[in-house]
Amino acid sequence: MNFWSVMYDLCMGFGMTLKLFALTLVIAIPLGLLFCFCSMSKFKPLSWLMKGIIWVVRGTPLLLQCVIVTFIPSVLLKIPNKDFAAMLNLDKMADLQFIFVLFAFSVNYACYFAVIFEGGIKNIPKGQREAGQVLGMTKLQIFFHVILMQVIRKIMAPMSNEVITLVKDTALARALSITEIILVAYEKVNKYAVLSPLFYAGAFYLAFSGILTLLFHLLEKKVCYYEVT
Amino acid sequence: MEDNKYLEVRGLCKSFGNVNVLKGVDFTLGHGEILTIIGSSGSGKTTLLRCLNFLELADKGTISVAGEELFNGEELKKGKIKDAQLREKRLHFGLVFQSFNLFPQYTVLKNVMLAPKLLKKGNKQELEEKAKNLIANVGLSDKLDAYPFQLSGGQQQRVSIARALALEPDILCFDEPTSALDPELTVEVLRVIKDLKTTGKTMVIVTHEMEFARNVSDRVIYMRDGIIEAQGTPEEIFDNPENEHLKQFLNSGKTI
Numbered sequence: 001m002n003f004w005s006v007m008y009d010l011c012m013g014f015g016m017t018l019k020l021f022a023l024t025l026v027i028a029i030p031l032g033l034l035f036c037f038c039s040m041s042k043f044k045p046l047s048w049l050m051k052g053i054i055w056v057v058r059g060t061p062l063l064l065q066c067v068i069v070t071f072i073p074s075v076l077l078k079i080p081n082k083d084f085a086a087m088l089n090l091d092k093m094a095d096l097q098f099i100f101v102l103f104a105f106s107v108n109y110a111c112y113f114a115v116i117f118e119g120g121i122k123n124i125p126k127g128q129r130e131a132g133q134v135l136g137m138t139k140l141q142i143f144f145h146v147i148l149m150q151v152i153r154k155i156m157a158p159m160s161n162e163v164i165t166l167v168k169d170t171a172l173a174r175a176l177s178i179t180e181i182i183l184v185a186y187e188k189v190n191k192y193a194v195l196s197p198l199f200y201a202g203a204f205y206l207a208f209s210g211i212l213t214l215l216f217h218l219l220e221k222k223v224c225y226y227e228v229t
Numbered sequence: 230m231e232d233n234k235y236l237e238v239r240g241l242c243k244s245f246g247n248v249n250v251l252k253g254v255d256f257t258l259g260h261g262e263i264l265t266i267i268g269s270s271g272s273g274k275t276t277l278l279r280c281l282n283f284l285e286l287a288d289k290g291t292i293s294v295a296g297e298e299l300f301n302g303e304e305l306k307k308g309k310i311k312d313a314q315l316r317e318k319r320l321h322f323g324l325v326f327q328s329f330n331l332f333p334q335y336t337v338l339k340n341v342m343l344a345p346k347l348l349k350k351g352n353k354q355e356l357e358e359k360a361k362n363l364i365a366n367v368g369l370s371d372k373l374d375a376y377p378f379q380l381s382g383g384q385q386q387r388v389s390i391a392r393a394l395a396l397e398p399d400i401l402c403f404d405e406p407t408s409a410l411d412p413e414l415t416v417e418v419l420r421v422i423k424d425l426k427t428t429g430k431t432m433v434i435v436t437h438e439m440e441f442a443r444n445v446s447d448r449v450i451y452m453r454d455g456i457i458e459a460q461g462t463p464e465e466i467f468d469n470p471e472n473e474h475l476k477q478f479l480n481s482g483k484t485i
Contacts, residue, residue, distance in 0.1 A: 131330035131389075134282050135344035135396060136320045139312070145343060149334045227378035228333045 001192040010197065013184030014204045020102065020170045020180065025163065027106040032113025039118055050114075057111040063172050066104040070097070070176065097176045105173075109166060116158045120151040153223045160216040164209050181205075234296075235260035235431060236400055241290035242302070243276055250276045251287065252455035258400075258448065260295075261429040265442040267466075268452035269478060274435045277452070278402050281433065282324045283315055294321045294399055323398030327405040329385040331377040331392070337364060338373045341392045348396070363391040367421050383414030387421050394425075401425070403434040419445075439479070443467045451475045 038050035057065065073084040085096040124147055132142035174183035181201045188197035236258040243251040250273045258264045266274045279285040281292060289302035299318045304310055331340050341360040350356060364370060367387035377385055386406055393401055403422065407415040419441050425432065426445060436442055442449060442463065449466040451459040451474075459472040470476045 125328075125330075127326055127328055127330035128332065130284055131326065131332070132344075133284060134319060134322070134324040135392070136316050136348055137344060138316065141347050145347060146332055153334075226333050226376045 001188075001194060006188050006192075006197055007200070009184050009188065010181055010200055010204065013179055013181035013201075014208075016173075016178060017167075017170045017180040017204075018208075020098075020105065020173055020178070021167055023102055024105040024109055024166060024170075027102070028109035028113055031106060031110035032117055035110050035114035036117035036121070039114055040121070054111045054114060057108055058115070062104065062108050062169060063175055065108055066101055066172060066176055069100045069104045094177070094179075098178055101173045101176050101178055105166075105169070109162065112162055113159075116155050116162065117151065119158075120155040121147060123154055124150050149223075150228075156216065156220050156223060160213070160220075163216070164212055167209050167212065168205060233257060233259040233262075235262075235294065236433075237291075237293040238281070239291045239293075241277065241280060241287045241292070243273075243280055243285060243287045250455055251280065254290070254452075254455075254457055256448075256450060256457060256460060258431065258433070261431055262447040263426055263432045263434065263445055264448045264450060265434045265436055265446040266450045266452055267436065267439065267442055267478070268450075272452040273455045274452050275404055278324070278404050278433065278435055281400075281402055282322045283319050284324075286310070320396055321399045323393035323396060323401040325386070325389050325393050325401070325403045325406050327408050329377075329382070329389045329409070331385055331389055333377050336374050336376055337369060337380070337388050340377070340388055341395050344392070345395050350396070360391070360395060363394050364388070366424070367391045368417075381414060382410045383417045386410065386414075386418045390418075390421055390425075394430075400431045400433060403432065403436070405435050405437065407436070407438060439467070451478065453478075 035050060035054065038046050039054065041047045041050070070081070073079045073081055077084075079087070081093070081096060085091075085093060088096065088099070090096050090099070128146055128150065129142055132146045137145070170180055171182040173180050174186075177183070181204055182198075185197040185201040189195060234257045238254060238256050241251050241254040242249070252273075254273075254277055256264070266277065268274050276285060280287045283300070286305055287300065287302055288305075290300075291298055291302070292300040299321060300310075332343065335343060338357070338360055341363055342356050345351065345356050345359070346353070351359070361370070361373065364373060367390055369384060369387055369391075372380060372384065372388075377388070380388065386409075390401075390406075406422070407418050410418060415438070419438065422432070422434070422441075423445055434442070434446075444463075446463050449461065449463050450457050451466060451472065453474050459466060459470065459475045466475065467479065470479060
């Protein structure tokens, strides 16, 4: 077994892990905010629908959701996955698999984020919103200029938990043959009959979540420059 | 428009579920006058103030300022009042809260400037200069860059008065502005309100500070159980109260 060639392949695998991680975050954060607004909507049917979706998504395994998503085109739209890939201009099935995984991850994490956002928003004293109202601000202005910063401050800790969990959840993507780092490590284990690639993979996760912890720490310092009286 | 009817409130009713909090409130107030509203907790004082600021929408009745009808309970029922209209009408009134409600993430200057900036009331320089003046008027020029948590309660309340004035409301309302403050901090806030009186600002003040109410008001309203039980000049209310409930209310403070 050549250590460097194994390392190279693990790095490629971790690249895929990072790609899924980053894209999920980029989609799930705004989507979570949208879900949060839907769930808090005064229009009850929308609110109930959203709460139902959140219940289902949070109540079932992400692994199961990843698998079920792959059946959406063929069962719901009656389009075989091959044709579906062609429709999306994807030349490789692996790309379609990645899109399925990304979809499942984004919706799943958006649901968790939505609950965190909602908790954060409800936690802001109602006097803050009223102060904005009597000053003639619009609802959007109140949200973006008064509430949002305070919510961000409140949700830092639960968000850092979710984000670090996401790093490790990406390993589930191997169920759809996404060549993320754990799948690569397994291949090496089978090929060379040694366990060490799994430990190397673990070290990648550990290092990355360490970096994230540090980043969150810095961010927290930046956001918590004031106290709430 | 008669001069003593700058603010005119007619038949204001408000209930929450089946609790009637306001049961038909009528009063008028002249331009530049100060009205204080007294009464025990739960008498509807705060709800009345919140209705004036449209934080609550009254079920019935009308609110007019300078002869212009701003609110009519009938129109509300027909669903005629839109959010944008409401925002515009709200600007006739300012409100200073009992709990200040400053924005904790912004400095004193930004707290005062934020709304005028968002409502595009002028260019940045003008607004900043104006905000600085307002802050100077409440005696906090040295705190422009301080955050609310670095201020005492009295200082926070003075900032919130400056913030409310920044939008130049026709009528400034105070909801128990000193109830959350220690006695020594109460004085500095009351002094600011007294100073405002000299500028001719029309004000409506809900307060438990009877001495202050007597000294500063042009008119006093005594509320009990959702209606105005007595109203008049400070002399009529405090020195020669005729209403039995009002007498009891005024005496209750003296027995301790």
